[in-house]
């Protein structure tokens with residue numbers, strides 16, 4: 310495994326040889342994950358897993374996305390790719406996770422695995438990626454021809470049991486931060502800010518992450534279930550997707566709890582769709598995504614009215630964006646353009662980011678940052694890392710959830726909303742579900 314220097318792109322002479330072949334693989338992806346270092350991108354059973362690691366590009370600081378995009382462009386341009394499948398995700402790919410904030414201590418990372426197993430549109434493939442240095446050309450050719458040994462699917466295991474407690478922002482502190490933010494909004498300092506809190510637990514030494522990921526995928530099949538460098542979660546929010554010149558995104562902002570029965574559930578969705586508070590909060594998130602994507606698109610359409618998106622734990626207001634790429638940007642170039650949207654930062658962006666740094670008092674790490682994958686042509690799929698946790702090598706699990714705060718936000722309601730948003734990740738770690746008020 311080669312690790313690039315935290316600030317450096319791969320050496321100029323780094324070359325990759327990549328070979329993708331179709332396989333008759335129908336087995337589910339998750340049982341083949343490496344439980345210690347899972348690499349996963351999946352929705353509705355389709356997507357890819359990565360095994361091993363050929364190299365990584367690590368960056369940090371305000372230009373972390375731009376430098377990752379440049380490093381990747383250079384690596385991909387020099388790669389020798391033989392892709393016999395030609396589906397999104399076949400050929401050369403890297404899995405990525407980007408820190409939320411410019412000043413974060415967390416690194417941003419693109420990981421290139423040795424082997425990718427992918428499934429899409431009922432087809433399956435295996436990709437093998439090798440690092441060629443100046444001296445390994447011949448052995449590389451021999452390796453590429455050797456059959457790939459895939460790991461046997463592992464039997465299902467119980468989820469690990471993790472007990473969570475409050476991190477640096479306990480519930481009372483969260484409510485006062487929300488009240489403080491509402492005061493600042495009323496003073497006209499900004500329109501919206503997204504405030505999060507953190508909970509922390511400890512994974513036992515022998516517990517891997519495969520069972521937690523299996524539970525996320527079983528319970529939240531319509532979300533992007535991901536694992537990249539210890540960041541795992543199930544996000545419903547597509548930051549940006551690029552596929553052969555088409556661009557799409559799903560903006561979420563505005564949340565309501567699910568109802569106790571079908572009638573109250575429908576009433577909750579209807580109330581959310583009509584709520585001036587949630588619609589205003591949502592409009593700011595859509596505006597920020599459209600304004601930042603528009604310069605890169607030849608056309609960009611938004612669904613005319615926000616719709617209600619049902620998830621097992623809550624309702625969201627959602628808007629889908631679809632367009633055509635206008636300037637040859639890669640998916641990471643678009644990530645650079647749109648991150649952080651008002652769905653996870655606020656409006657105006659810079660003032661909101663300063664308020665987050667002041668009021669939250671912890672480093673978000675990669676929470677609310679972009680997570681996804683990119684291929685050799687720059688196509689890729691990126692979600693916002695939500696409903697997630699970062700698991701450190703020592704087993705510390707830090708999970709995060711936040712809410713958009715606007716002038717009529719009520720601190721206790723926002724706290725209850727964070728509990729709903731924690732549910733996927735705490736249940737994936739075997740902790741009892743937080744109990745939000747049910748209408």
Ligand SMILES: C=C(O[C@@H]1C=C(C(=O)O)C=C[C@H]1O)C(=O)O
Pocket residue numbers: 503505546561562563564625652653695696709710711712713714730
């Ligand atoms: C910030 C989070 O979620 C974001 C905030 C939302 C809201 O405030 O209504 C809804 C969806 C996400 O864009 C989170 O899940 O932590």
